[in-house]
Amino acid sequence: MALKATIYKAALQIADMDRNLYADHALTLALQPSETEERLMMRLLAFVLQVPADDHGGALVQARGLADAEEPDLWHKDLTGQLLHWVEVGQPDDRRLAKACGRAGRVTVYSYAASTAVWWAALQGKVSRLSNLALWQVPADQSAALAAMAHRSMQLQFTVQDGGVWVGNGSQSAEIQPMALQVPTR
Numbered sequence: 001m002a003l004k005a006t007i008y009k010a011a012l013q014i015a016d017m018d019r020n021l022y023a024d025h026a027l028t029l030a031l032q033p034s035e036t037e038e039r040l041m042m043r044l045l046a047f048v049l050q051v052p053a054d055d056h057g058g059a060l061v062q063a064r065g066l067a068d069a070e071e072p073d074l075w076h077k078d079l080t081g082q083l084l085h086w087v088e089v090g091q092p093d094d095r096r097l098a099k100a101c102g103r104a105g106r107v108t109v110y111s112y113a114a115s116t117a118v119w120w121a122a123l124q125g126k127v128s129r130l131s132n133l134a135l136w137q138v139p140a141d142q143s144a145a146l147a148a149m150a151h152r153s154m155q156l157q158f159t160v161q162d163g164g165v166w167v168g169n170g171s172q173s174a175e176i177q178p179m180a181l182q183v184p185t186r
Helices: 037-050 094-103 116-127 140-147
Strands: 006-016 021-031 060-062 074-077 083-089 106-111 133-137 153-161 164-168 173-176 179-182
Touching: 006 037, 021 037, 037 060, 037 074, 037 083, 037 106, 037 140, 037 153, 037 164, 083 094, 094 106, 094 116, 106 116, 116 133, 116 179, 140 173
Parallel strands: 006 153, 083 106, 106 133
Antiparallel strands: 006 021, 060 074, 074 083, 133 179, 153 164, 164 173
C-alpha cells in the first residue's frame, strides 16, 4: 500500500521591503512520504522569495515536484499557460536544469543541504552557460532552524530586507541569508 502525503496548512504574512511587496497568503502543502519537513519549509521559503506582487499575469503555484519528474516544486505561468518561472528546491542535476531553462523564461534553484558545496563544484562548469538560471544556497543551519518551525498548522511572518529573510511564528524565529551561487546574465 502506498503511503499518502501529510497535509500542512500555512498562513503567511509577507513584508518584502526589497520588492515593495506586502501580502498575506494561505497555502496548503503536501509533505510527500519521501520528503523531509526541512524540504517542505524550503519550498515555503522559495514561494515567499519568488511570489509576484499580483496575479494579473498569472500566479506562482505549487507544482507536483517530487510526485512528477516533469514538474518543478513551484511554477509561474501566465494567463495563456506560458511557463514564465520554474522554481526548484534541492540539488537538481545539470540535465534537469538545462531542460528547465529551455522551457521557462527564468529558473531559480534553492539548495540547502550541507553537501551544497560538493554539488555546486560538480555542477558549476556545466550550467554556467545557462543565462536564465539563478542558483541560491541557504546554509544548512539556517534551513534547519526554519524546519524547526514546521507544524501541521502554521502562522508565519516573513520579513525580507537587503537580501536577508527573518521568519517568525510567535514563539520561534530564524534569520536566513540566501547566498547567490549563480545569477542570470540576461
